Amino acid sequence: MKNYYIRSGNGCADYLRVLSETEEGYMVRIYRDMDGYEKIIDDFMSLSLFESCLRTGYIAEMEEQKEVATA
Numbered sequence: 001m002k003n004y005y006i007r008s009g010n011g012c013a014d015y016l017r018v019l020s021e022t023e024e025g026y027m028v029r030i031y032r033d034m035d036g037y038e039k040i041i042d043d044f045m046s047l048s049l050f051e052s053c054l055r056t057g058y059i060a061e062m063e064e065q066k067e068v069a070t071a
Contacts, residue, residue: 004059006030016059026050 006014012034019027025046032039045053053059 003062005062007058007060015062 001018001020004016004018006016008014012032014030014032017029017031019029019042021027025044025048028043028045030041030043032041050059054061
């Protein structure tokens, strides 16, 4: 599943992971790190809200890290 950065202030490292997709939207898991206190929230996002967050830049897709093969 894809991961997204969540635009947040004060140096917080928040991100969102899409767990599953339905016709109406997405089941997501939100990870919030507030000064060392981690909070995990599972929630539903409607398709229109998710697309709006992408358009406005509130969330941005993370690049997938590719594994480097070693010989």
